[in-house]
Amino acid sequence: MTDSTIETKIVIIGCGIAGLKAAQELYQQKFCQDVVETAPQVLILEARDRIGGRLYTVDGLNDRYDIGAAWHHDILRNPLFQEEHELKKKNLTASKYIFDDDYGIIFDEMGTKLNHDKDLKLEVVQNELEKFVELEYFSELEYPNTSYFKMVQKYLFRYKDFLTDAQIKYLNGSARCIELWHGTNWKKLSGKYAQMDHQGRNAMCLFYKDVVDRMATEFPLDWIKLHSQVCQIKALKDKQERISNRNRNLEILTKDTKNGKITKVLCDYVIVTIPQSVLEQSLYDVPAPGRIEFIPKLNQDIYDSFQNIHYGALGKIIFEFDSAWESKHTRFYYTGAINNNIIDAVRNGQAFNGEYLNKIDSLTTPTYNNTITEQLDPQNYPLLFVNYMGITGKPSLVMLMQDPLTSYIEKLNAQDEKATICNIFKPILLNLFKHLGYAHANNHNGSIYSEILPGLKNIIVSNWTIDPYSLGSFTACYPDDDPIELSLSLERGQSMRIRFAGEHTIMDGAGCVYGAFESGKREAQYILNNYF
Amino acid sequence: MTDSTIETKIVIIGCGIAGLKAAQELYQQKFCQDVVETAPQVLILEARDRIGGRLYTVDGLNDRYDIGAAWHHDILRNPLFQEEHELKKKNLTASKYIFDDDYGIIFDEMGTKLNHDKDLKLEVVQNELEKFVELEYFSELEYPNTSYFKMVQKYLFRYKDFLTDAQIKYLNGSARCIELWHGTNWKKLSGKYAQMDHQGRNAMCLFYKDVVDRMATEFPLDWIKLHSQVCQIKALKDKQERISNRNRNLEILTKDTKNGKITKVLCDYVIVTIPQSVLEQSLYDVPAPGRIEFIPKLNQDIYDSFQNIHYGALGKIIFEFDSAWESKHTRFYYTGAINNNIIDAVRNGQAFNGEYLNKIDSLTTPTYNNTITEQLDPQNYPLLFVNYMGITGKPSLVMLMQDPLTSYIEKLNAQDEKATICNIFKPILLNLFKHLGYAHANNHNGSIYSEILPGLKNIIVSNWTIDPYSLGSFTACYPDDDPIELSLSLERGQSMRIRFAGEHTIMDGAGCVYGAFESGKREAQYILNNYF
Numbered sequence A, B: 001m002t003d004s005t006i007e008t009k010i011v012i013i014g015c016g017i018a019g020l021k022a023a024q025e026l027y028q029q030k031f032c033q034d035v036v037e038t039a040p041q042v043l044i045l046e047a048r049d050r051i052g053g054r055l056y057t058v059d060g061l062n063d064r065y066d067i068g069a070a071w072h073h074d075i076l077r078n079p080l081f082q083e084e085h086e087l088k089k090k091n092l093t094a095s096k097y098i099f100d101d102d103y104g105i106i107f108d109e110m111g112t113k114l115n116h117d118k119d120l121k122l123e124v125v126q127n128e129l130e131k132f133v134e135l136e137y138f139s140e141l142e143y144p145n146t147s148y149f150k151m152v153q154k155y156l157f158r159y160k161d162f163l164t165d166a167q168i169k170y171l172n173g174s175a176r177c178i179e180l181w182h183g184t185n186w187k188k189l190s191g192k193y194a195q196m197d198h199q200g201r202n203a204m205c206l207f208y209k210d211v212v213d214r215m216a217t218e219f220p221l222d223w224i225k226l227h228s229q230v231c232q233i234k235a236l237k238d239k240q241e242r243i244s245n246r247n248r249n250l251e252i253l254t255k256d257t258k259n260g261k262i263t264k265v266l267c268d269y270v271i272v273t274i275p276q277s278v279l280e281q282s283l284y285d286v287p288a289p290g291r292i293e294f295i296p297k298l299n300q301d302i303y304d305s306f307q308n309i310h311y312g313a314l315g316k317i318i319f320e321f322d323s324a325w326e327s328k329h330t331r332f333y334y335t336g337a338i339n340n341n342i343i344d345a346v347r348n349g350q351a352f353n354g355e356y357l358n359k360i361d362s363l364t365t366p367t368y369n370n371t372i373t374e375q376l377d378p379q380n381y382p383l384l385f386v387n388y389m390g391i392t393g394k395p396s397l398v399m400l401m402q403d404p405l406t407s408y409i410e411k412l413n414a415q416d417e418k419a420t421i422c423n424i425f426k427p428i429l430l431n432l433f434k435h436l437g438y439a440h441a442n443n444h445n446g447s448i449y450s451e452i453l454p455g456l457k458n459i460i461v462s463n464w465t466i467d468p469y470s471l472g473s474f475t476a477c478y479p480d481d482d483p484i485e486l487s488l489s490l491e492r493g494q495s496m497r498i499r500f501a502g503e504h505t506i507m508d509g510a511g512c513v514y515g516a517f518e519s520g521k522r523e524a525q526y527i528l529n530n531y532f
Ligand SMILES: Cc1cc2nc3c(=O)[nH]c(=O)nc-3n(C[C@H](O)[C@H](O)[C@H](O)COP(=O)(O)OP(=O)(O)OC[C@H]3O[C@@H](n4cnc5c(N)ncnc54)[C@H](O)[C@@H]3O)c2cc1C
Pocket: A013, A014, A015, A016, A017, A018, A019, A045, A046, A047, A048, A051, A052, A053, A054, A055, A067, A068, A069, A070, A071, A072, A073, A228, A229, A230, A231, A273, A274, A275, A278, A289, A290, A291, A292, A314, A315, A316, A462, A464, A468, A469, A470, A472, A473, A474, A501, A502, A503, A504, A511, A512, A513, A514, A516
């Protein structure tokens, strides 16, 4: 059944940031000293034809863009950002970055600017809302977890006497800002874990490709094997079995995605860094492209912890234009359409009960299951636009969207419906243009895009929900989820030899590049401590 | 020695909000049921000729002003604000309030507006600084406490590579904003306790006099005795002594501040609500106007806990003008003068050590001891201006200042040097006028003030540091202070019968009106639970 067999000490599955960091650590702490060895002591098996995983810098017509992760978050405690900064101080090559946090602009369906308004004072009440949610969960140890949507409604109901009509209305938009952090709808998001405690500013990385490429130079190039989709990990328990497999402890089967050939890789340790969504497939006996079969099956702890976690679907669209605009504000946040009737519904509410919540629910955008059959209107969803004019000086917009919009749009894109995509975002973009000061003359540059929106040259759409090696964006908490369980069970591992790393296996920096980075370091360290 | 003797069950010393709340609770929970009693069962002995204590609404020419506390803080958990709101909902008289939190304006010595600036991004780095301080104290259980000034310098030193020159400079101003919360200099303030975790918005109370007057109607009027300065509290330990004092447990001596007559008040319980600063005098054998002698002396716990706490000196000046201006922004924050050389000093710093800190210290405003001999220039101090045009629509400014400026200015005022005060604030006010859009024609209205500043009709200056019944503003933490100790020792009390209330006797809402309010309720409850 296998076409060839190779042997190594440690296998890393997946060459995202977690895998890269694990390899860098293993090399620097240990294998750089082994001058005599010829065959690689570590192998990274990567299914795709590129390294980086969810770090993916794509080329557009105007510039480059990170269509996956783009920011260094929490810079007061971000170890990757610090590593990059140390290189810079030593005048070694390091990626660039820019502190792009600014005051941004919030606008609604009519294009009205909402923030920094002396009368509306939206940020002031938004702050209070966030404090309210924090205090609620602090108030009782066993405070029942509900959706973020319900927590917002609880605040609005309880404090309506201290809020203006406009504040009641627009908090239903500004509160949804949080969806763009998680890639998930506020009605699905856990009220307890939705709000994040940012530890310092964010710095936009320009670009993550440079980080990925730099890290890949810090260990031998022949450690990386692309096009290698792992499909099975078998623990060799039996002594006979081990002897017939050159005394190794693990047997890993990997399929070459170009020619379908199966290679058997014998090794002693493995660090599995595939995304949570892909790993979840291992729990069930359903064949799927990226699925890894574990023999024996994943342990009960891991199985159980997967029942208390979900996965988001952050997506991006990049809109490239052919001429500059005025505004250098980096962030433009669109609230989604808000039904005016919500004000009366809140004002007239007598009790905060199921009936009341149903009423409010019916006045807000419905959630959808993962299989979307209807046509979705992006006007109903909050969106974040990053203005490249304020970052690289190029007339491009990077738009962030979330579940269920991401799945819907990425599917349209896979069907090559780019014109449809432009058309449905057109009303929002036209409103945004007012704030950008973009006034392109009506001469078309001949592209299909510019017939829809003057000056639009190109669009690039992400593919994370469709790609079998990501299946969405990153870990997310629904009500009743507990993120600690999965990260604990995976940190404990399947066994001493079958280890896990990645953004979903760690609490500090969960979902983030630097969390994945730290988890890679952790597992490299674990193996070195126990094995060498 | 005593001129007369009266008898009651419970004495409350001080008729501030703590004393008022204690009386209201005692009446509502217990004494309103006693229809037969003739003599008052509770007596509030108040030294001043008015009730309210540090709640003090004064009349100006344009309007009324709270020269003491003005805001309901932390409205998500403020029980006094809630009590007022409940009355309002029942259409009973309640004081008015306005949510005056807005985006405000920050300006520097040159009058330049600093906030909401796309390039400076001062609020963004100010936020990061605050997060840094929080994380530092979280990072180790035994993190050494230092001044807030040093924490700010630590942030600037450590993160200077990520800050622009302008950010380094102006953080030295915006960070001092905190001085106006504590009434104390950043070099004296505890780094650990300086930053507050605001629980919801602030509402400006219009006016606290109405709250005070309303509360005073909720128990019999004859409970209050003004002009009654308590000078001694004696526990009657000895059985004989008690018998000769009508079987009461406590003997309290109080002096009539108008005619000097001494009254002996016999009672069983006392709640002492005098300010921390006044109570501190009881520890030492030095005569002073508001001092109460305790026989026996205050217990060792209380004595010790006073060694780990300080007191601030927030002060106010009200400037009244004769014609309106444009701006309705409520808050204008002046950063104090900032020496440009601080940028180079930070950039060139090699190590964060004593030498470095001395250098930075010498470039910033020095601290002073309480006895100020030099002339102070208000230009060197951060100040907050509240714009009444945005609150009541009257052309007045309420300015908040802090230690050591407060002591200096209040002393000038006591010497009737109002013109001097106007003169030294003139440059700052002229800069502020640009932001207010105030352009008064140069016709003087004949007052001494308007010769200094066109259109200025009147100024009103607070007196808290000089008044023997306040001696400053409210509790404050210096490095190495621990606010929990004082509030615990006072909550435990001198004994079961000698109790304490007031803003300095409670952790939740320490320093605030609502903290004092809660402490009054707590002590009334304690006596009712143990005694009745
Ligand atoms: C749109 C988007 C925006 C984001 N924005 C940010 C941001 O701004 N800041 C931030 O900190 N984080 C952001 N994130 C999250 C961040 O990208 C991830 O947390 C991080 O990159 C995950 O790294 P990883 O190594 O854990 O996983 P990955 O990068 O996914 O690496 C896993 C690797 O495993 C490979 N693989 C999968 N299955 C197999 C198999 N069977 N065999 C072999 N190989 C396999 C994959 O191809 C992949 O290369 C974003 C993510 C998305 C999708």
